[in-house]
Amino acid sequence: MRNLLGFLSGLIFGLGLIVSGMANPAKVLNFLDLAGHWDPSLGFVMGGAVVVTFLGYRLAWQQGAPILAPDFDVPTSSRIDRPLILGAALFGLGWGIGGFCPGPAWTALPLLSPGILTFLPMMLLGLWLGAGGRNLPLLISKGVRK
Structure with a gap:
């Protein structure tokens, strides 16, 4: 059931990316081109x-636990450190x-x-290198965790 719901969530997300045009890199690049053809x-x-995320989290936190898991998987660290800054900079570049x-790339x-x-x-090579060369299919399905 969990895999089916994960698949349906990903399908809806992917369709949203396609409908909104975010699978087209020119749309993103035109948004960043403030001096040219800004979109x-x-x-x-x-x-x-x-807005959707804000409302969704408010609804989720009202529940005692997720439907298909014993508890919420929430990061325990709120530190802003060098790996976070470097990762964010590389992602942005x-x-x-x-x-x-990543999402629009797959769509x-x-x-x-x-x-x-x-x-x-x-991108997949970067995921693999960032995880120290561990199992790439597992990284793709579960996300990078140390």
């Missing part, structure tokens, strides 16, 4: 996501240069464009 639509998508972040894979065929393997 503010990404800001509206992000704003909508913030990659996003600004390529126009992709754009069927297009087989040269950009996505370069970005996606490099």
Whole structure:
């Protein structure tokens, strides 16, 4: 049941990315191009996501525990350290240069464009290297954890 709900959540997320145009890296790059052909639509998508996330967390925290888990998996550290800053900077640079972040990269894979065929393997390599060379399929399915 948990896998089915995970699949459905990912499918809805992916469809939302496609419908909003976020699978198109030109849309992202045009949002970042303030001096050129600026496209503010990404800001509206992000704003909508913030509202939905805010409301979703308020509803989730009212529950005693998640439906399919014994408790919420909440980070225990709130430290802002060097790995966090470097990771955020690398993510931002990659996003600004390529126009992709992980979710839209997977939804754009069927297009087989040269950009996505370069970005996606490099993203997976970065995940693997960041985890010290551990099991990549596990990293993709569970997220990077040390």
